Amino acid sequence: MVRARSEERRADILRAALEVIAERGYRGATLGSVAERVGLTQQGLLHYYPTKEALLVAVLEERDRWDTSGGRDREGWRLDLLESLVEYNAMRAGIVQTFSALLGESVTDGHPAREFFTERYAQVRANMADVLRLEFGERLPGGLTPERAAPLLTAVMDGLQYQWLLDPAAVDMPGAFRDFLRLLHGSGGRG
Amino acid sequence: MVRARSEERRADILRAALEVIAERGYRGATLGSVAERVGLTQQGLLHYYPTKEALLVAVLEERDRWDTSGGRDREGWRLDLLESLVEYNAMRAGIVQTFSALLGESVTDGHPAREFFTERYAQVRANMADVLRLEFGERLPGGLTPERAAPLLTAVMDGLQYQWLLDPAAVDMPGAFRDFLRLLHGSGGRG
DNA sequence: CCTCACCTACCTGTAGATCGGTAGGTGACG
DNA sequence: CGTCACCTACCGATCTACAGGTAGGTGAGG
Numbered sequence: 001m002v003r004a005r006s007e008e009r010r011a012d013i014l015r016a017a018l019e020v021i022a023e024r025g026y027r028g029a030t031l032g033s034v035a036e037r038v039g040l041t042q043q044g045l046l047h048y049y050p051t052k053e054a055l056l057v058a059v060l061e062e063r064d065r066w067d068t069s070g071g072r073d074r075e076g077w078r079l080d081l082l083e084s085l086v087e088y089n090a091m092r093a094g095i096v097q098t099f100s101a102l103l104g105e106s107v108t109d110g111h112p113a114r115e116f117f118t119e120r121y122a123q124v125r126a127n128m129a130d131v132l133r134l135e136f137g138e139r140l141p142g143g144l145t146p147e148r149a150a151p152l153l154t155a156v157m158d159g160l161q162y163q164w165l166l167d168p169a170a171v172d173m174p175g176a177f178r179d180f181l182r183l184l185h186g187s188g189g190r191g
Numbered sequence: 192m193v194r195a196r197s198e199e200r201r202a203d204i205l206r207a208a209l210e211v212i213a214e215r216g217y218r219g220a221t222l223g224s225v226a227e228r229v230g231l232t233q234q235g236l237l238h239y240y241p242t243k244e245a246l247l248v249a250v251l252e253e254r255d256r257w258d259t260s261g262g263r264d265r266e267g268w269r270l271d272l273l274e275s276l277v278e279y280n281a282m283r284a285g286i287v288q289t290f291s292a293l294l295g296e297s298v299t300d301g302h303p304a305r306e307f308f309t310e311r312y313a314q315v316r317a318n319m320a321d322v323l324r325l326e327f328g329e330r331l332p333g334g335l336t337p338e339r340a341a342p343l344l345t346a347v348m349d350g351l352q353y354q355w356l357l358d359p360a361a362v363d364m365p366g367a368f369r370d371f372l373r374l375l376h377g378s379g380g381r382g
Numbered sequence: 383c384c385t386c387a388c389c390t391a392c393c394t395g396t397a398g399a400t401c402g403g404t405a406g407g408t409g410a411c412g
Numbered sequence: 413c414g415t416c417a418c419c420t421a422c423c424g425a426t427c428t429a430c431a432g433g434t435a436g437g438t439g440a441g442g
Binding site for chain 2: 022023024025027028097100101102103104105106107108109114117118121122125140141142143144148149151152154155156157158159160162163165166167170171175176179180182183184185186
């Protein structure tokens, strides 16, 4: 089973790449350091992924596969599943850090992950709108529509991640996210 | 007026550094490209800022000066001033991009801007809490306190910036921010 | 004439990538 | 069943390109 061995290697490499990118970002990551983690030389790594960018693409594709296999765009999430996702993320700083670092880099000119994130966020917003519609129908507090609230929901998740990564002790990410959901439910009204 | 000339140069360099960091992030930025933009050689630049990190520090310090001169922590903002800030940012993609890129990088291990952002966000949250307290008193919709809502307000601003930078046409940043404020005001209730 | 503002020349390190190999396996065929 | 062609999975050496930083100037102005 040469094939299987090869696939396993590739998976190992992707895992290592995830780690290294989390630690140093894509630009700061080196092929050598990824290779070292899998017990290969840089040249050995290039046998599997011919360029650094190809490796990044593979990482992003795996992310996509992971997201969608979680059921994200098959039949969509529900709000309480989003809550669980945030809780899950709070235990997986590594992955969060990888993609937060990549998102940050991706806004720079000509970054290889830029297109990926642009498309991804369009999709995520559409998804969030569905989730919100499922939960609230057409009308949300503040006179918002699901489409108008979707970018906010997305923004809160991302923004909280940065604050949490910078200072995990100072920010209760899942708690804050629940707070936001409470805000959406409009429960309690005012003072 | 040699002094003045020198200060002017430094200001030019900082401006150029802002630009280059926006385009390529800190790690991707090179001293040479910053220098070129001011009409200097790389070594000429090093005359003013002896290391790359010193240049970054200067950039961050200038940001701090800019923020605080705007009145941020002197006597604090009010919510409607935050709204104007977001509108202002929407016309200054360059600066937003610079600091979004830096924020993203800063979550990676040992990044020179990490401490800056960590402290900064603690301060920003405290500030936001003040703003919210001024506007709402102790009780916000959803039973939130100003302290609990502050990370959310912060997260929304940052998160929207990323979405907007990735696809300005798809996200109306100031509009979305106003939506969030409406949510905070709890106006409209449900249905 | 001395100091500030720069430049030329240069060093060292490192990154991504290419080239040319080698060792081990696999499959076809006489 | 053996051997020859060929493939996979690598490694060592090496190339090219910068990058950041140092050392030692030069020239203009005060």
